[in-house]
Amino acid sequence: MDYFDILISILGSAIRLSVPLLFTALAGLFSERAGIFDIGLEGKMLASAFASACVAYWTGNAWLGLLAGIGISIVFSLVHGFASITNRGNQIVSGVALNFVAAGLTIVLGQAWFNQGGRTGQVPAEGRFSSIVLPGADAVRDVPIIGPLYANVISGNNILTYIAFLMVPVSWWVLYRTRFGLRLRAVGENPGAVDTAGISVSWLRYRALIVAGFLCGFSGTYLAIAQSAAFINNMSAGKGYIALAALIFAKWKPVPVMLACLLFGFLDAFANFMQGKSVPLLGEVPVQIFQALPYILTCVLLAGFIGIARPPKAGGVPYTKER
């Protein structure tokens, strides 16, 4: 039973660690399927974490924090759109720029407003998303296997976690079952055809970026006021890039995105658990291997050794109407 308890605790933390990845990867899914590369996910996540922590600290209201996080993330998305859609600039350069602006601005403003070395103030309890105990969690706790799984892994998360997993079928439905989704996917493959059909490529791509900003706002908010209770200097710590890796690993499809995020979250949780422990026969396995594993797996996938990852065809190419 000892091993089972360990497994339960690792699974629980895997879920918690995969939530920000999931929001961000779904955000990337929308923009990349519309043909806009989004390296700036990391920056959006960071900026929204900062905004949500500030607002939640000032107002003591978690939902207003979420709103601020989403708002700033959409603003970043729109700047990305202005550069890469309206001005046909390089999408990667624009993303890199936004990452820098977010990384710098959050610390500069944080220091100026809170004077705590880049931290924001401690968000009060009512300004955070606290964990929810699902009905019946205590009743089934003693049922073998299913009980602890329900009580400790599925129940006891905060509302954003459930929204994250709800967003997976919603994203699937939007992308594959609505007119907007069909057009969005088409514009990422062949914008010329969409334009010929009389639909504005720019407006469609802008909308895709707004959706991406919306979803990414949740991930930053989750980091700042659900997982912790303040914004901390460089809080996203490369999670935006892991999410990007997960998106590629999932071959730009919603349900595999969730599985990839869970896998990468699990690796992270497992690495934390393995820290300083030794494995029979192997001795102590360096944690760094687990940290590098998501990136290595993605490269192996990109090399074409696990199926083929085929990106949207028009990705990264600014659309120019005929002159």
Place this chain on the structure above:
Amino acid sequence: MSTASVPLPAWINYGVIPLLNLVLAFFFSGLVVWAIGENPFEALQLLLIGALGRGEGIGFTLFYTTSFIFTGLSVAVAIHAGLFNIGSEGQAYLGGLGAALVALSLDHYVPWYVTMPFAVFGAALFGAACAAIPAWLQAKRGSHIVITTIMFNFIVSSLMNYVLVRVLIVPGKMAPETRTFLPGGQLPKLDWLISMFGGKLGAAPLNFSFLIALVMCFLVWVLIWRTRLGYEMRTLGISPSAASYAGIPYAKIVMITMLISGGLAGMMALNPVMGASARLQIEFVGGAGFVGIAVSLMGRNHPVGIILSALLFGILYQGGAELSFDMPKITRDMIVVIQGMVILFAGALEYMLRPAIVRFYQQAVGGK
């Protein structure tokens, strides 16, 4: 009529437009300074005095400039072949391991000028090795080089973390770094260069690698504009299909370009590792690889432009550090904001002003 195809004279394309973009970037950065309640003009003045006011400041400025020249060249070489190498950061990090291994094994036995060529080679070799797999993936498997180089930044970061924490750490010490190199493994400081202009270098770590960086600028210029390989690289960069029809081997050029790019990034490590701290430290690159992107964009991927824009970023880095002492409300991270703004306006929004300038230019010319 569309304005995108109207040709503009070179002095507008390479002078006026980049300058205006730079002004915009500084304007928005100034807004941030103003928003946190400081005077932007005073801040700019303090920044310039901090960077250029004294010999020591100039030494620090040129020290940062050195690193940025290397990473800027690295990015530029790749861009000429149409490849976006975002992995200069990781390549420089691994290059540090190459330089450190050479320094650690030779510093007991030979003087610095014997160690140096081996260290240059070692750093370049490790940097190139780090670029090799993404290059191969791009050349042979068609994986996007941007994604793979990002992945490699993280892989190298984990690897170096392991190497420094477990392998190269000095037994009994807490800090994850190698032992200090003896003078045989260090690059000499350039006191004479500063004293030539009547200043004093002081504690500034400006060192011999500055001269190596300048030599590399010349070599890159020769490579890109005076060799057959450079011609093939530029052809590939401008039009992959034309390159293919001309019989230029895609895979080979991609591999060679990325190895050179990685090698240049790797050499950046000479500056902080062997020139300044005389040991390999964790996270010593500190974002210089990403600054290289801004430097290359600002400098229009030309070595002369790269030297100038590396100098600009050197001034920002050194001046920003001084500024944060004088105006505690503005932290060093203000540089990161300015850097982001520069990349945004000089890179992503590079063409934003062009239509307006074209109209203005046509009116001015037509009015004569």
